[in-house]
Amino acid sequence: MRSGVRSARNLGYSADEILGEPIERLLSEKFRGNHHRNVQQFARSPVRSRQMDERNRVYGRHRDGTLIPVEIAISKINVSGLIEFTAVIRDIADRVRLMDLLQKQAITDELTGLPNRREFLDVVEAVMGADADLSVFLLDVDHFKKINDSYGHDVGDEVLRLLSEVAMASSRSEDIFARWGGEEFIAALPGVNIEQAKAVAEDLRARIEQQEFQHHWRNGKPIPFTVSIGVARRSSRERNILELIKRADQALYKAKQTGRNRVEVDPS
Numbered sequence: 001m002r003s004g005v006r007s008a009r010n011l012g013y014s015a016d017e018i019l020g021e022p023i024e025r026l027l028s029e030k031f032r033g034n035h036h037r038n039v040q041q042f043a044r045s046p047v048r049s050r051q052m053d054e055r056n057r058v059y060g061r062h063r064d065g066t067l068i069p070v071e072i073a074i075s076k077i078n079v080s081g082l083i084e085f086t087a088v089i090r091d092i093a094d095r096v097r098l099m100d101l102l103q104k105q106a107i108t109d110e111l112t113g114l115p116n117r118r119e120f121l122d123v124v125e126a127v128m129g130a131d132a133d134l135s136v137f138l139l140d141v142d143h144f145k146k147i148n149d150s151y152g153h154d155v156g157d158e159v160l161r162l163l164s165e166v167a168m169a170s171s172r173s174e175d176i177f178a179r180w181g182g183e184e185f186i187a188a189l190p191g192v193n194i195e196q197a198k199a200v201a202e203d204l205r206a207r208i209e210q211q212e213f214q215h216h217w218r219n220g221k222p223i224p225f226t227v228s229i230g231v232a233r234r235s236s237r238e239r240n241i242l243e244l245i246k247r248a249d250q251a252l253y254k255a256k257q258t259g260r261n262r263v264e265v266d267p268s
């Protein structure tokens, strides 16, 4: 099919350059193959207009070769038995960028860059169906209020960021580590039994106590802090992530009650 393109400035062409060229030239390879069939289908269907937008992202090919997300509104009219098509192609790169950003912000904790509570629950619920081992731990900074009160809120924030870096550096790619809220963090360890989970938590607790990491405080002086951790393993057939977290929380409570800077395991 020859195009009657009037203007394709957003794809890098002037009207003179593109008028009469095959419209496939403006499509990415992925859509080129199916283009002819799609047009035929649309021509035969009773539908008179269609809109393709970011829900089923379509990409146009810019003259310089880059792909640009576009929205295409296509409609047809019957002119004395001849079907004519009109397509309006709109560059939606800015809109797509904004939507991607908003989507990312909705699932990310701003301070640490970790997944937030909602994202953690969504991701872990997806792996809850598997029958393999799954353990979680809840981690809480000890006397964090005192850190804020003694050094200021900014330093408190820095402690939270540092903690998330240390925990992320020691976690595996399949682990899900997230900010649960405030000074509480949570980890899901797929394929890990309770003894292994306890060892992972104990290792992290000890690394933090011994300050085995690089500091970047303003005056170079480390701020000593410790954490308490509660660990629980999914019992057989347990499918409710909140029940599992509740048991980890009870273990955490016990760790706090029995002196802090400890790892406690849920007995069930």
Ligand SMILES: Nc1nc2c(ncn2[C@@H]2O[C@H](COP(=O)(O)OP(=O)(O)OP(=O)(O)O)[C@@H](O)[C@H]2O)c(=O)[nH]1
Pocket (backbone or CB within 6 Å): 111, 140, 141, 142, 143, 144, 145, 146, 148, 152, 153, 154, 155, 156, 157, 160, 181, 182, 183, 256, 260
């Ligand atoms: N700097 C900073 N502080 C926070 C943030 N979120 C929560 N907090 C503070 O964390 C503190 C938590 O205090 P508490 O719940 O009393 O717990 P704690 O002082 O850590 O005591 P224990 O948990 O019993 O060891 C509060 O003072 C909150 O204001 C944050 O994002 N940044």
